[in-house]
Amino acid sequence: MRKVACIGAGMTLFRRRLQETPKEMCWEAARMALDQAGLEIGDVDAVVFGSAPDAFDGIHMKGENVLDACGGIGRPYVRVFTGGGTGVFSPIAAYWHVASGLFDCVLVVNEEKMSSCQPHPQSVFGHIWDPILDRPLKPNLVWIFAMEMNRYMTVHNVRYEDVAAVAVKNKRNAVGHPCAQLADPHITVEDVMNSEVMAWPVHRLDISPPSDGASALVVCSEEFARTHRIESPVWFAGVGWNIDTTFWTDRDLYFPEYLANAAKIAYKQARITDPRRQIDFAEPYDPFDYKELHHMEGLGLCKKGEAPRLTREGVTQRDGDLPTCPSGGLLGVGNPIAATMGIKVGELYLQLSGQAGQRQIPHEVRTGVTNAWGDLMQFSSVVVMRA
Amino acid sequence: MTFRDRTTNVDALRSWRGDVEADYIYTTGVAGERFFTELRDTGRILAAHCEACERTYLPPRMYCEKCLGPLSDWRPVRGPATVEAVTIASVDAHGNRPPEPEVWAVLRWRGIHGGLVHRLAVPPKQAKPGLKVHPVLRPAGSRVGNITDILYFAP
Numbered sequence: 394m395r396k397v398a399c400i401g402a403g404m405t406l407f408r409r410r411l412q413e414t415p416k417e418m419c420w421e422a423a424r425m426a427l428d429q430a431g432l433e434i435g436d437v438d439a440v441v442f443g444s445a446p447d448a449f450d451g452i453h454m455k456g457e458n459v460l461d462a463c464g465g466i467g468r469p470y471v472r473v474f475t476g477g478g479t480g481v482f483s484p485i486a487a488y489w490h491v492a493s494g495l496f497d498c499v500l501v502v503n504e505e506k507m508s509s510c511q512p513h514p515q516s517v518f519g520h521i522w523d524p525i526l527d528r529p530l531k532p533n534l535v536w537i538f539a540m541e542m543n544r545y546m547t548v549h550n551v552r553y554e555d556v557a558a559v560a561v562k563n564k565r566n567a568v569g570h571p572c573a574q575l576a577d578p579h580i581t582v583e584d585v586m587n588s589e590v591m592a593w594p595v596h597r598l599d600i601s602p603p604s605d606g607a608s609a610l611v612v613c614s615e616e617f618a619r620t621h622r623i624e625s626p627v628w629f630a631g632v633g634w635n636i637d638t639t640f641w642t643d644r645d646l647y648f649p650e651y652l653a654n655a656a657k658i659a660y661k662q663a664r665i666t667d668p669r670r671q672i673d674f675a676e677p678y679d680p681f682d683y684k685e686l687h688h689m690e691g692l693g694l695c696k697k698g699e700a701p702r703l704t705r706e707g708v709t710q711r712d713g714d715l716p717t718c719p720s721g722g723l724l725g726v727g728n729p730i731a732a733t734m735g736i737k738v739g740e741l742y743l744q745l746s747g748q749a750g751q752r753q754i755p756h757e758v759r760t761g762v763t764n765a766w767g768d769l770m771q772f773s774s775v776v777v778m779r780a
Numbered sequence: 781m782t783f784r785d786r787t788t789n790v791d792a793l794r795s796w797r798g799d800v801e802a803d804y805i806y807t808t809g810v811a812g813e814r815f816f817t818e819l820r821d822t823g824r825i826l827a828a829h830c831e832a833c834e835r836t837y838l839p840p841r842m843y844c845e846k847c848l849g850p851l852s853d854w855r856p857v858r859g860p861a862t863v864e865a866v867t868i869a870s871v872d873a874h875g876n877r878p879p880e881p882e883v884w885a886v887l888r889w890r891g892i893h894g895g896l897v898h899r900l901a902v903p904p905k906q907a908k909p910g911l912k913v914h915p916v917l918r919p920a921g922s923r924v925g926n927i928t929d930i931l932y933f934a935p
């Protein structure tokens with residue numbers, strides 16, 4: 394397989410509502426990524442598009458709707474979908490387009506316009522449940538997360554303060570992000586603990602906000618990066634993905650086995666045998682604060698049940714030994730499902746190429762890992778990148 | 781990268797309301813037909829067993845996900861269920877606040893792969909993982925062959 398680099402990233406503001414149509418958001422993100430790479434669409438051989446359920450935007454087969462804005466006309470163009478895992482999965486699809494030798498330069502665009510969905514994007518999640526077994530009980534999506542969080546906290550005897558500390562860290566980290574929706578330099582653990590209870594133990598501030606937004610990346614071969622005199626390419630060192638059963642009663646919710654399996658594939662390729670020592674920082678998927686802890690453990694960045702302690706001791710702060718979500722994450726920047734690519738793989742690219750500005754980790758970082766989590770809460774995609 | 785601030789008030793923008801019209805009829809399927817008929821007629825909760833994989837599935841399925849063989853050995857679950865995880869829901873499926881918070885739980889049975897998610901009829905303060913509970917059904921004759929034939933689980 395050929396070496397593959399990321400050479401440009403772009404993203405729109407993440408906001409509760411944007412005026413831009415899905416197409417217009419895609420175009421803005423794509424244009425920014427091309428500008429950063431110093432390229433034009435004519436340099437691009439193929440386009441990958443990623444988005445979560447059509448029902449958010451309310452446009453069936455939205456991949457076709459946004460095609461022109463992504464530069465897909467007249468090119469090999471494909472939409473990939475792994476639900477919430479798409480944010481890290483579509484860069485993986487771009488990776489295999491290039492690593493295979495089929496294409497030299499690929500543009501990846503991810504988009505979500507959740508505000509179109511009325512009265513709330515939550516209404517769409519009502520239709521992901523099994524129509525026979527679950528839907529007659531009228532479940533609310535937050536319940537799954539609440540029960541998973543409860544199981545995780547029960548098994549490891551985790552204190553709620555240590556979970557809430559993740560939300561505080563990420564919302565503060567987001568202060569340096571120009572696209573952030575919920576950055577708050579003054580938020581405290583008490584603010585999170587005193588926010589409205591949605592489904593105990595989940596409080597409102599434990600949850601990332603639904604957002605509109607798009608993001609884009611430019612991915613290319615080593616030879617393409619050389620001939621186009623790209624200054625600071627960041628390399629894909631390993632990719633992996635894995636899925637567990639859709640019956641969430643079949644899984645023990647305390648540990649994301651699917652993520653551990655996905656990480657194993659990526660680490661093998663990246664020749665990582667001791668993630669805690671060989672990885673300098675991480676962008677674990679954080680739609681909920683407890684999920685960052687869950688994902689740190691699934692990624693093998695610490696032992697099972699150890700992530701709350703690392704958080705409490707400041708190890709995961711931007712200037713700590715293992716910074717997590719230096720972007721501000723979904724909790725701070727926002728959660729336009731697939732478009733979170735911009736703060737996951739996008740943040741790895743910006744940090745590893747020294748372009749993260751105010752958010753730049755103060756010490757040298759050479760290796761980063763990120764994951765996304767999705768499908769029906771049982772899928773993870775993992776990317777390891779190196780400077 | 782360049783960024784511009786923009787209006788986030790959609791009412792100030794030209795916009796229109798629309799919907800994606802679609803209605804559906806869902807069948808319960810071959811396994812579901814048997815599971816719900818048994819629940820309605822005898823009040824028993826059936827699981828399906830794979831001899832080769834030594835796994836008993838709840839909800840029961842037509843096939844084994846491990847070996848992809850057909851499942852024909854059906855047996856009722858025995859003993860109480862154990863609460864594995866709980867949530868106390870302050871918002872319903874539509875994001876509204878119910879008059880009283882509702883307790884929901886993941887329920888498991890000994891020796892069974894899988895389990896059920898259902899309501900728990902205990903006060904929120906007593907809703908704890910580890911609790912042993914039994915299903916409480918609608919009276920025979922008023923059951924319709926639906927998951928809501930189980931009203932809730934209780935100690």
Ligand SMILES: [Zn+2]
Pocket residue numbers: 830831832833834844845846847848849
């Ligand atoms: Zn089997």
